[in-house]
Structures are given as C-alpha cells and as structure tokens.
Amino acid sequence: MPKTAPFTEDTLSSYEGQTVTRVEIAGRPDLQFSQIAPLITQHAGESFSADKVQQSLQAVKTSGKYKEVQLQLTPDASGVRVIFVLEPAVYIGLFEFPGAQNFAYSRLVQVSNYEAQAPYNAEDVKREQQSLLRFFRQEGYFQATVDPEVKFDADHDVANIVFHVDLKHRAEFGSIVIAGATPEDSAKLNHDLQTFWARLHGAAIRPGKRYNHSTINHANNYLEKRLAKQGNLAADVKLSGAEYHASTNRADIHFIVKTGPVIDVEIKGAHLFSWTRKNLLPMYQGIPVDDESIEEGRQALLSYFQSKGYFNAAVGVQSNAGTQRDTVVYTINKEKKHRVPDVQFIGNKNIAEDELRSHVPLQESHFLSHGKYSEKLVRDSVKNIKALYQSEGFSDVAVVSKVKNDGGDITVSFHITEGQRDIVRSLTIDGADTFPRKDFAPDGLKLAEGKPYSQSLVESDRASIIAHYLQAGYLTSSFRQTATVASKNDRHHIDVVYHIYEGPRVYTGAIETLGRSHTQQRLIDEDVNTLHADAPMTESALLTAESRLYNHTGIFDWAEVDPKRSITTQTKEDAVVKVHEAQLNQITYGLGFEVINRGGSIPSGTVSVPGLPPVGLPSNFQTSQQTFYGPRGSFQYTRNNMRGKGESFSFTAFAGRLDQRGAMYYIDPNFFWSKWRSTFSISYEKNEENPIYSSQQELGSYQVQRTIDHAKADTVFFRYSFSKTNLTRVLIQDLVLPQDRNVRLSTLAANFTRDTRDNPLDAHKGMLDTVEIDVNDTHLGSSVDFAKLTAQAAYYKSSVRKIVFANSLRIGLAQPYSNSRVPLSEAFFTGGGNTLRGYPLDGAGPQRSVEVCPNGQPGCNQFINVPSGGNELLLVNSEARIPLPFKKGLGLVVFYDGGNVFPNVGFHNFTSLYSNNVGLGLRYNTPVGPVRVDIGHNLNPVQGINSTQYFVSIGQAF
Structure with a gap:
C-alpha cells in the first residue's frame, strides 16, 4: 500500500478511466463503510472519475463528522483502490505472530505485506490473514489457522495486529502426479524424482518425507533439465498445486509438463561447452524454434566468436521443422584469430x-x-x-x-x-519560497546562465537541492526540470526551469516506542538520539536511528523508524520507533562418535606449537601411531540482551577423546551506560591430538574500549589478561626449550588506534596508526618480568592514473627487567608474505638448529632451523599498486621490504642484520578481497634459504 500523498488535478487525472476495484474507508475501526456509503458517488466496478472522487471527498468533509479526510489511491492488479482515510485516524502499529516461531519475524512481516504509516483498515487485515495462510500452506502447514486480533493502543493511537497462528503438523510428501505427458514419460519423470541423483540435487520427492517447498522448486528445475537432456529443449514444467489429504497428512504434488518437440541443435566447425550453448541459444531457454529465434542464435554465436578474437568468423544455419523433431545446424567458420591493435x-x-x-x-x-x-x-x-x-x-x-x-x-x-553545444540562456527556479538560491549547494548550483547545458549537471543540482530540503525537514519535497529551446532558429540556447515542490516543513512531535518488552527504554533512546522533539524531522535522522537499532547484535531482529502518518499537509508529526526483540536464549548442541589416529606421518609437513611459529618438518619424519576412539559432543548457550541493556553472555564447550575445551564470554556494549564497551572472557583447552606434544592452555581477559572521536576513527582500549601454557609429552626435546614449556603471563595492556582508511581490505587512501604497550610483572602473577611496545604507521595515497602508494613502518621492542627474560611466545618473528617477502614464513631473524629424529630418538643427525625470535623488530614496507588498463580489477605491484628481527634492543649488528627485499606482484580484485601473488627476492641472501620466494594469498600485504 503506497503512502498517502497530496493529490493534484494532474495526479487524479492519471487514473482516469481505470477500473475501481474497491472503495474503502480506513483509520476508524469504530466505523463501517455503510455509514458513509450514501456520501460516496464513486463506486466499485465503475471507471475511475476524478470528478466523482472529488465530489465524494468533499461530501465526506462537509458532513462535519470528521476532523479531516485524506484520499489514498492504491494501484491494483485489476485497476485502482480508492481509500478515504478519516481523521483522527488510528494507524497500524506492530504485527505479532505468536505460534509461528519457526519462521523469522522479518519474513512474516514481508509475507503479510506490512506497510508503515498505514491507517487501520479492516479489509487490509483480512487480506493479510489470507497472505499468511497461503504462505504457511506453501511451506507444508496445510492445517494451519490464523486468527487476527486487533489491540488498540489508546496511548499512541495505533492498532497492533496479533495474528494468532496454530501451525499444527507439517505435511509429508504423497505421490507425484504428472499431467500433460504420455504415460510412459510420466512414469519415467516420476521415477527420476526419486533417484539418488535427484537427492544430490535436493529435488527428491519421496512419499513419507517431510514436505519442503524448496524441494518442489528444485524438482521443477530438475525435470526441465532431464527433459532438455532428452532433446526437449523447449519443455515447460509447472507446479499446478499440492493436493492435501487430511486423513494421511500427505500432499500429492501435481506437475503439468509440456514436452514440446524434440530439438536437435548441432554445432559444426567449432566446439562449444554445454553451458555456453545454453547461454547463447534461445532454444535452450524455452523459446520455440522459429525463424526469429534461429537468427537470434546465429547472431549470438557470431558475436561470441568475434569477441574471442575470430573477427572474420562466419556462421551459417540450416533448419528443418518436423512434427515430432526440429533440427537446427549451425556451421561455424572461425577463420584465423586476430587482434584489435x-x-x-x-x-x-x-x-x-x-x-x-x-x-x-x-x-x-x-x-x-x-x-x-x-x-x-x-x-x-x-x-x-x-x-x-x-x-x-x-x-x-x-x-x-x-x-x-x-x-x-x-x-x-x-x-x-560534436556539433554545437547547448548553452543555458536562462535558469529560473520556481517554487523555492524558503531558501535563497545560493543555499542549494555548498558551491552554488552547477547549472548557470551562460554555461553549457548538461543533464549530468541537472542531476547533480537535483541531488543537492533535494538533499538540502530533506535535511531541513521537508520530507515530501520534489524536483522537476523543464528545458525548452530559445526559438526554432536558435536551438542551442536553452531556457531551464527548476520546478520545486517544497511541501510542508515537518517538525518532530513526540517520539514513541512500540514493541519494547525486555529492552530498557534508555538503550533505545540513545540509539534514536538523532531525533529531537520540536526539531525538524529529517530523513537522515530517521535512517540513522533505524541503522543504530540494527547495529545491536542479538537485541532486535526487526526495526523501523518512521513518522506515524504519511506526510501530507501537516507541519508536526510524531516519530514512531517500532522494534521486535530477538529471541533471548539460544542453545545449540551436537553429539557424535570419533576415531582418531594420533601419529604416523605428519600430513601437513609442519607443526605449530603454542608460542612458536609453524615449523617445517622433514618429509620422512614419523612418530608412533595410536588409534583412539570414543564419543564427542559440543554445546553452546547464548543469552542475549541481558538486563535489557544489550549485554550478552555465551558459553561454549567441546569434549572429545583427545581434545577438551570450553570458553565463556560476557560483553557489555554500554559499560555503566557510558561509551565504553567491556568484554570479559575465560577459556580452557587440553589438547593431545598432536603426536609431537600435548598442551594445556588457560586464558582469561577483561578489556574496555571506546572510540574517542565523532568519526569513530580513533579507538583506545585497556586490557588485563592472564594466560597459562603448559606443554608436556614433547617428542622433539629441543623444539621448545624447558623454560618455555610452562609460562604464565599476567599482562596489563593499553592500545591506541587511528584508522582513516577507505577500505581496510584494500586501502586506496587514509592512514593506520597504532601503538600498544604491554607490561608483565611477577607481582601480578606472571612468571617473567618484561615490557613490550609494538607500533605501526601506515599511509596510503592514490595518485595519477589511480596508482596507490602504500607505505608502512612497524616497530617492536620487548625488554626484560629484574634479571628476567622475554618468553619465546612473546618474542618477535618476521619473514613471509606480510613482512619480508624475500624469506619464507618466519624465516628471517635469529634461528637455531634442532635435531629432528623419528619417534624422538636422538643421534640421527637430521637437523632443521627453528626461529628463535628476537626482542626488537623493524619493518619498512613500500608498494606502488598500479592498475592495469586492459583488465578491470587486475593490478601490478612493485614493492620493497626492509628490516629484520634483532636479538636484543639496540643497534648492535643492526647494519649487518638489516635485510633488503624487492619484488613484483599481481593483484586481482574479488568480493572477498584482492587475490595476491608476490615474488620476492632477498638482496642479502642467507645461507640455506632460497633468496627468491613465492606467495599466494587473499588481501593486501599491509
């Protein structure tokens, strides 16, 4: 139902002659149409008459029984609905669907054709009831009932509609009935829908299985594909309905099949994949074979091969139409492949x-x-x-x-x-009574007298003018342009008129909330604080308020912020905040049985020990193999919107034969109703799956964070965390030194981040600056004493021809005190696709040699290098990201990476250890980020490490 709007003579005349499908009243639940019927001269079933509608509207107004009467016209499939809205009107508030929790609330709102700002109309409620019933039956609930109940909210002058739903039992599939085909074809198609291949395509309709609407859609497509494979390219399969049998709670599915003639399409002289044929040739798209479709296919083939470089290609065609079989043969002469220089x-x-x-x-x-x-x-x-x-x-x-x-x-x-360019001879603004012309845009209007006339400039002016009015509270403002030539002899001088309909300037009245039950009103008020009573009601304020309500995770699954009534002539209107609260509690769980082989050859060729980067193992490395079996299970509980403040609590657990873990999280997005967000988490894991070691890890942390600027680019957080890592059953003794097998960390951390990048995945402009300070002290429960600083400054700038220059500087310092040390898990490592691309992953910096023998037995003289990390990090990265003009989304990158990890803080051996890396890369943009291929070369090669490295990944290097 469209929103009510003021109707002019032109608007009314546009409906002249259309059939009036219904004449109704709305807004007054205490009145029946029969009470005003004698005043109405426009009747249903007649042709629409602007005069009769105006007479009816005037008669109702002059009756003196109603404060105001608004006219609303609604286009219908068969004509137009005429609705008289009687003021003071009751408007639709919220819909509720108790008993239909199987379906998302937003989906039910969509199905029921919910319309914001709609006046109450009893006829609409009946139509919404029928829409819901059709939807539930379509989903297999053929015995479902929907009983609407109207609850009038006198405080807000709205009617909330409660649709009481009883779904009853979901039906099962019965038999398949196929009409329109021969008995033999019907039996074959029926069998096709019950095969293993139909199950793989989600199209299997088997008696006794749960009724599923998506299965029926898949079955429809599956039958068409099966017929197409038999040569019935123009076959048409339609679902004619589902015949429900209440006694068995089963529904027979009826299809109507029009097989059409068998069509043989042959391609000679070239090879085309089946999917290419389907995209190019009309016969594969259900279009009958005739001269027009045959020629359309020829042109499509010609364009296809020309686009592949066969510019001199020729396509001939021969066709033969029979009673049972049509034959079309396309003969393609590709000729030589050429270029477009x-x-x-x-x-x-x-x-x-x-x-x-x-x-x-x-x-x-x-x-x-x-x-x-x-x-x-x-x-x-x-x-x-x-x-x-x-x-x-x-x-x-x-x-x-x-x-x-x-x-x-x-x-x-x-x-x-080019010809002569049209010039604006005059520019007139008609209807702009509120604002002077200079206020329409920051730099004035784009179009002006004496300047070239351009439709793009007109569109720019239109956008800025309408935006200006919307921001000032003119919610129904509109813009229309007319351009006429100066004279027949002077066609290139244009007189332009901007016609502006300002409409009323609307101020916000009361701000009302509907649908709130568990949520505290303060939380909603803070989300909609862009709206202020007695201030202009702007479109941006309404949209921002609605967006903020959706930003909460797990609080509202549907929200709208609108004026209570459509804006017609009123200058003040209440704003209504409508919300539907999401489910508070969610529980998911799973049970199973597992068989795990621990040992044998390490499949990945690497091992990742907690606190140590992944380390490559020899290809012949083996351990003793053991098989474990037993039950496994997972459980997750989430409580949303705790205390009505948007807080959330979740608990997850997993238990298997060799792996047990659990975690708990508590998030408060409005810490003591402030702008701070707090997060508390605890986790525990005991893992014995790896044949090389067993681990036990405990972690607890508490963090508060907030943005500190209006643009939300600057973020600060403070965190305390406690972690404990114990490694046992270490097969390779020197892989992790004894002092790093049992480590406790008690960390106080502070971080500041400024992020002004336009796109974090693929920045073209902006900056990223971050600095973090961590302190671990034995007085707080840590097993070591040290402080750590990490910082990064990255700068991105787009230059000529869209070349992006990206630069990054990263610094890390870790300094022990009180005769302590920095544990391996907190040391710095570098090398790889995101740091120094002339090294393999973590292959730069200090290394130590570790003997790796099968089953951990020493004396095999087989060694690998293991990163030992360092206490100082310096990384300089610089890239020129150059888009290639011949392929959209493809780019070339030239880069330099410099720096390294240094054993100790200071400049000892700085020059000798500093590494220079250069290289080239390709980028290809995808929806999930750029695909990256880099080749890096180390100008300071290290013995035992290849100086040229290759990397393939997703996302930019920095």
Whole structure:
C-alpha cells in the first residue's frame, strides 16, 4: 500500500478511466463503510472519475463528522483502490505472530505485506490473514489457522495486529502426479524424482518425507533439465498445486509438463561447452524454434566468436521443422584469430579520450588478450558515445564507426561530430519560497546562465537541492526540470526551469516506542538520539536511528523508524520507533562418535606449537601411531540482551577423546551506560591430538574500549589478561626449550588506534596508526618480568592514473627487567608474505638448529632451523599498486621490504642484520578481497634459504 500523498488535478487525472476495484474507508475501526456509503458517488466496478472522487471527498468533509479526510489511491492488479482515510485516524502499529516461531519475524512481516504509516483498515487485515495462510500452506502447514486480533493502543493511537497462528503438523510428501505427458514419460519423470541423483540435487520427492517447498522448486528445475537432456529443449514444467489429504497428512504434488518437440541443435566447425550453448541459444531457454529465434542464435554465436578474437568468423544455419523433431545446424567458420591493435576516437574535443574509453565495450589487444570486438559491440559503443555526448549537452552529436580489417587485425575508429553545444540562456527556479538560491549547494548550483547545458549537471543540482530540503525537514519535497529551446532558429540556447515542490516543513512531535518488552527504554533512546522533539524531522535522522537499532547484535531482529502518518499537509508529526526483540536464549548442541589416529606421518609437513611459529618438518619424519576412539559432543548457550541493556553472555564447550575445551564470554556494549564497551572472557583447552606434544592452555581477559572521536576513527582500549601454557609429552626435546614449556603471563595492556582508511581490505587512501604497550610483572602473577611496545604507521595515497602508494613502518621492542627474560611466545618473528617477502614464513631473524629424529630418538643427525625470535623488530614496507588498463580489477605491484628481527634492543649488528627485499606482484580484485601473488627476492641472501620466494594469498600485504 503506497503512502498517502497530496493529490493534484494532474495526479487524479492519471487514473482516469481505470477500473475501481474497491472503495474503502480506513483509520476508524469504530466505523463501517455503510455509514458513509450514501456520501460516496464513486463506486466499485465503475471507471475511475476524478470528478466523482472529488465530489465524494468533499461530501465526506462537509458532513462535519470528521476532523479531516485524506484520499489514498492504491494501484491494483485489476485497476485502482480508492481509500478515504478519516481523521483522527488510528494507524497500524506492530504485527505479532505468536505460534509461528519457526519462521523469522522479518519474513512474516514481508509475507503479510506490512506497510508503515498505514491507517487501520479492516479489509487490509483480512487480506493479510489470507497472505499468511497461503504462505504457511506453501511451506507444508496445510492445517494451519490464523486468527487476527486487533489491540488498540489508546496511548499512541495505533492498532497492533496479533495474528494468532496454530501451525499444527507439517505435511509429508504423497505421490507425484504428472499431467500433460504420455504415460510412459510420466512414469519415467516420476521415477527420476526419486533417484539418488535427484537427492544430490535436493529435488527428491519421496512419499513419507517431510514436505519442503524448496524441494518442489528444485524438482521443477530438475525435470526441465532431464527433459532438455532428452532433446526437449523447449519443455515447460509447472507446479499446478499440492493436493492435501487430511486423513494421511500427505500432499500429492501435481506437475503439468509440456514436452514440446524434440530439438536437435548441432554445432559444426567449432566446439562449444554445454553451458555456453545454453547461454547463447534461445532454444535452450524455452523459446520455440522459429525463424526469429534461429537468427537470434546465429547472431549470438557470431558475436561470441568475434569477441574471442575470430573477427572474420562466419556462421551459417540450416533448419528443418518436423512434427515430432526440429533440427537446427549451425556451421561455424572461425577463420584465423586476430587482434584489435587500436581503438581510435577522432573529432572529440570536449570529452577526454579516457572518458570515452570507459563507455566503450571494445577493448584493445595486449599481451594477455586479443582484445574484444564484435559487430554488436561496435553498435553498442556508438550508442554509448552518443548518449554520453547528449548528456553533456551536445544534442546534435553524430558518431560514425569505421572498421578497418588489415590482414585480419581490426582497427576501429569512431568519428565524432560534436556539433554545437547547448548553452543555458536562462535558469529560473520556481517554487523555492524558503531558501535563497545560493543555499542549494555548498558551491552554488552547477547549472548557470551562460554555461553549457548538461543533464549530468541537472542531476547533480537535483541531488543537492533535494538533499538540502530533506535535511531541513521537508520530507515530501520534489524536483522537476523543464528545458525548452530559445526559438526554432536558435536551438542551442536553452531556457531551464527548476520546478520545486517544497511541501510542508515537518517538525518532530513526540517520539514513541512500540514493541519494547525486555529492552530498557534508555538503550533505545540513545540509539534514536538523532531525533529531537520540536526539531525538524529529517530523513537522515530517521535512517540513522533505524541503522543504530540494527547495529545491536542479538537485541532486535526487526526495526523501523518512521513518522506515524504519511506526510501530507501537516507541519508536526510524531516519530514512531517500532522494534521486535530477538529471541533471548539460544542453545545449540551436537553429539557424535570419533576415531582418531594420533601419529604416523605428519600430513601437513609442519607443526605449530603454542608460542612458536609453524615449523617445517622433514618429509620422512614419523612418530608412533595410536588409534583412539570414543564419543564427542559440543554445546553452546547464548543469552542475549541481558538486563535489557544489550549485554550478552555465551558459553561454549567441546569434549572429545583427545581434545577438551570450553570458553565463556560476557560483553557489555554500554559499560555503566557510558561509551565504553567491556568484554570479559575465560577459556580452557587440553589438547593431545598432536603426536609431537600435548598442551594445556588457560586464558582469561577483561578489556574496555571506546572510540574517542565523532568519526569513530580513533579507538583506545585497556586490557588485563592472564594466560597459562603448559606443554608436556614433547617428542622433539629441543623444539621448545624447558623454560618455555610452562609460562604464565599476567599482562596489563593499553592500545591506541587511528584508522582513516577507505577500505581496510584494500586501502586506496587514509592512514593506520597504532601503538600498544604491554607490561608483565611477577607481582601480578606472571612468571617473567618484561615490557613490550609494538607500533605501526601506515599511509596510503592514490595518485595519477589511480596508482596507490602504500607505505608502512612497524616497530617492536620487548625488554626484560629484574634479571628476567622475554618468553619465546612473546618474542618477535618476521619473514613471509606480510613482512619480508624475500624469506619464507618466519624465516628471517635469529634461528637455531634442532635435531629432528623419528619417534624422538636422538643421534640421527637430521637437523632443521627453528626461529628463535628476537626482542626488537623493524619493518619498512613500500608498494606502488598500479592498475592495469586492459583488465578491470587486475593490478601490478612493485614493492620493497626492509628490516629484520634483532636479538636484543639496540643497534648492535643492526647494519649487518638489516635485510633488503624487492619484488613484483599481481593483484586481482574479488568480493572477498584482492587475490595476491608476490615474488620476492632477498638482496642479502642467507645461507640455506632460497633468496627468491613465492606467495599466494587473499588481501593486501599491509
């Protein structure tokens, strides 16, 4: 149902002659339509008449029984609904669906066609009831009942609709009935839906199995694919319905199948994969074989092979239509593969070539591609260039393409005759009574007298003008532009009029909350503090408030913030905050049985000991193998919105034969109703899965953090953590030295981070600055005394041709005191794809030699290097990220990495240990981040380590 809006004569006349499907009243639950029917001259079933509607509206108003009457027109499938909203009206508040917890609240709101700002209408409630019933039956609940109950909230003048749902039992699948096919085909298709392959596709409909709507959809598609494989390319399969039998609680599924003729499509002279055929040829998309579809397929094949570089390709076709079988043969002569060495633009003076190229789908060849060319792409390019020029005011532009075939290589030139550019002779603003012209944009309007006329400039002005009005509280403001030529003899001077409908300036009245039950009102008030009583009601304030409500995890699963009524002529309106609270408690669990082999060859070739980077093991390294078996189980409990403050508590546990772990988390997003966020966590794990060692780890931490600037770029946190790590059953004795097998850390930490990057995954501009100080002291329960500083400063800048220069400096210092030491788990390590790319992972810095023998028996004289870490870290990284013009999303990177890990704090042996690394890389943008391939070379090679390293990963290096 569209929102109520003021109707002009033009608006009403646009509905003239359409069928009136219903005439209704809304807003007054105490009235029936029959009470005002004598006043209405526009009746259902008649053609819409603006005069009759206006007469009816006036008659209701002059009856004197109602404070105000608003007209609302709703387009319908068969015509238009006419609704008279009687004021003071009761508006729809919230929907509730008790008994339908199996479905997400947001889904039920969508199904029931919930409309914000809608006046109460008894007829709408009936339609919403029927929509819910159809949905539940579609999902297999054929005996479901929905009983609406209207609860009037006199305090807020709203009607909350409670749809009491009783789903009863979900049905099971019965038999499959297929009509429209021969008995033999029906039996075969029926069998196809019960095979193992149908199960793999989620399309198996088997009697006695739970009814599932998605299974039916999959079955529909599966049958069409099966028929297509038999040559029935134009086959059509439709679900005609489900016949429910209450006595057995089963539903028979009925399909109507139109097999159509068998169509043989043969491709000669070239190979096409099956999925390419389906994308190109209309016959595979359910379109019958006729002259038009055959020619469409020929053109599609021609364009496809031309786009692959076969610019001289020719496609012939022969067809034969029979009563039971149609045959279509496409003969393709690809000729030689050629290139597009050049795409030229001739005659362009006012639009740069780079801008033109961005609108042209043709592509020049390069070392990875022959380029892109086809006759269709040439036609599309001409259209795009003309549209671009016309949008910039060149109404008489002419574009002619010329294709030169030089020995098979294609050169395409676009000859542009720009013509005279349209100039604004006058600019008039009509209807702007509130704001002076200079206030519409920070730098004034883009369009002005004496300047070129451009539709893009008009759109820019429109956006800034409407934004200005919306920010001032004019929620129904609108903009329309008219442009007329000065005269027949002067077609290139334009008189422009900006027509502005301001509408009323709306101020916020009361701010009301609906749907709150467990949540404290203070939490909601802080989220919607962009709205203020008696202040202008702005669109940004409404959207920001709604967004903040959704930002809470586990509190609300649906929220809306809107004016109570659609804005028509009123200048003050209440804001209504509608929320639906998510489920407070969630429990998940799982049980199983496991068989684990501990030992044998280490499959990954590496071992990762707690506190030590992953270490490579010899390929022939083996341990004694043992098999363990027993039950396993997992459990998770989460309590959301504790105390109504948005706090959350969760407990997770896992128990297996060789691994047991548990963790508890408590998060308070509003610590004592402040801007601080606090997190408390405890975890424990005992792990005996690795054949080389067993570990027992305990960790507890408490952290408070907050942003300290309006833009939320600056974050500070303070943390206390206690950890205890015990390693036992260490097979390789020297892998972890005795003093590092039992370590307690009691850490006080403080961190400050400033992050102004535009995209943390792939920054093009901005900065990242972070510094953290950690202190461990035996007086706090630590087994060692040391302080640690880590800091990073990264800077990103986009330059000419979108080249990004990225630079990073990382520093780390760890200093023991009181004759103590820095444990291995807190030392610095470097080397690898994110630090020094001339080294393997953690291969830089101090190393020590460790004897690795099968089953831990010494004396085999087989050694590996193990990183021993250092107390000082210096890393300098610099990259130039260069986008490659011939492939969107592909980029080249030139980088330098310098620095190393140093054994002790200071400048001892700094020069001799400092390492320089250079290299090249490729980046390809994907939705999850750039795919990264880097080749790094160490200019200061180390004996025993290859000076050239290769890395493949996701995301930028820094």
